[in-house]
Amino acid sequence: DTGVSQDPRHKITKRGQNVTFRCDPISEHNRLYWYRQTLGQGPEFLTYFQNEAQLEKSRLLSDRFSAERPKGSFSTLEIQRTEQGDSAMYLCASGAAGGPLGPQYFGPGTRLTVL
Amino acid sequence: GQQLNQSPQSMFIQEGEDVSMNCTSSSIFNTWLWYKQDPGEGPVLLIALYKAGELTSNGRLTAQFGITRKDSFLNISASIPSDVGIYFCAGQGGGSNYKLTFGKGTLLTVNP
Numbered sequence: 056d057t058g059v060s061q062d063p064r065h066k067i068t069k070r071g072q073n074v075t076f077r078c079d080p081i082s083e084h085n086r087l088y089w090y091r092q093t094l095g096q097g098p099e100f101l102t103y104f105q106n107e108a109q110l111e112k113s114r115l116l117s118d119r120f121s122a123e124r125p126k127g128s129f130s131t132l133e134i135q136r137t138e139q140g141d142s143a144m145y146l147c148a149s150g151a152a153g154g155p156l157g158p159q160y161f162g163p164g165t166r167l168t169v170l
Numbered sequence: 171g172q173q174l175n176q177s178p179q180s181m182f183i184q185e186g187e188d189v190s191m192n193c194t195s196s197s198i199f200n201t202w203l204w205y206k207q208d209p210g211e212g213p214v215l216l217i218a219l220y221k222a223g224e225l226t227s228n229g230r231l232t233a234q235f236g237i238t239r240k241d242s243f244l245n246i247s248a249s250i251p252s253d254v255g256i257y258f259c260a261g262q263g264g265g266s267n268y269k270l271t272f273g274k275g276t277l278l279t280v281n282p
Contacts, residue, residue: 059212086268097174097258097272098213111269146212150268158203159270161212 057082059149059162067168068137075133076165080149087130088159089122091115092144098161104130137169173197176259176273183249184281191257191276192243199261202235202242203270207256216257217244249280 060079068074080087085106090098101120103111106127116122119137124130134141144166148159176193183189193202201220205213217228219235219242226233232245242259256277260270 061212088269090270095274097176097260097274098270099272100269103268113269148212148270158201158215158218160215161205164210164212166210 059147059160061145061147061162061165063165064163065166065168067170069170070137070139072137073133073135074137074167075131076145076147076167078130078132078147078149078162080129080147081151081160084149084151084160085127086150086157086159087124088148088150089130089132090146090148090161092146092164093142098146101132134167137167139169142167142169174259174261174271174273176276178276179274180277180279182279182281185249185251187249189246189249189253189278190243191259191278192241193259193261193273194241195261195271196240197263198239199263199271200239201262202233203260203262204231204233204242204244205258205260207258207275213258246278249278251280251282254278254280 062077087104089101092098100113102122104124119135122132144164146164148161150157150159203218204216207213217233222239224235230247256275258275259273
């Protein structure tokens, strides 16, 4: 199975610490997305990459958040100086090249708990 | 911004019953997608719809893209216990707007 993978699956950290998550998309997909999901809600868009270029960022992505996709393959999402409000499931999705209407396939997510 | 209203919020049904859930939007979408999410996992794509009026099936699942492009529904026929989970609709605006906008989900419980 070569679906989207995310690491780690769970992360518990103390407030003020930095955390970094990794996403490996489906190998032939050039589009990569990050979403955040809190309890009882649907996923909310954070940012979008096409190859290595970050083309769109949500207002949810504060200055403490940064995402990279340096070689157009895997991506990392870093949160600096974590706050309790950052506790959520962070989801990565990837999509194929071509027209913009292709579906997005999600990974299993990284559950972040900030104490 | 775009908002999706998904209903019902939750459903409790008996095994074998049919289920229907829907999403409405205040804005037009070019693509509608339906996902299922199990606890602690990411959403799994069920059906993708690309044209207004399109009706698409995937096994016991059928979904339609509304003619107005502001709504979609998902039907599940002859439900089974493994259908339990949270079902999300998601719309994509198209063009340069690649992000998905999700509803709040429908929690489905199937009693065997």
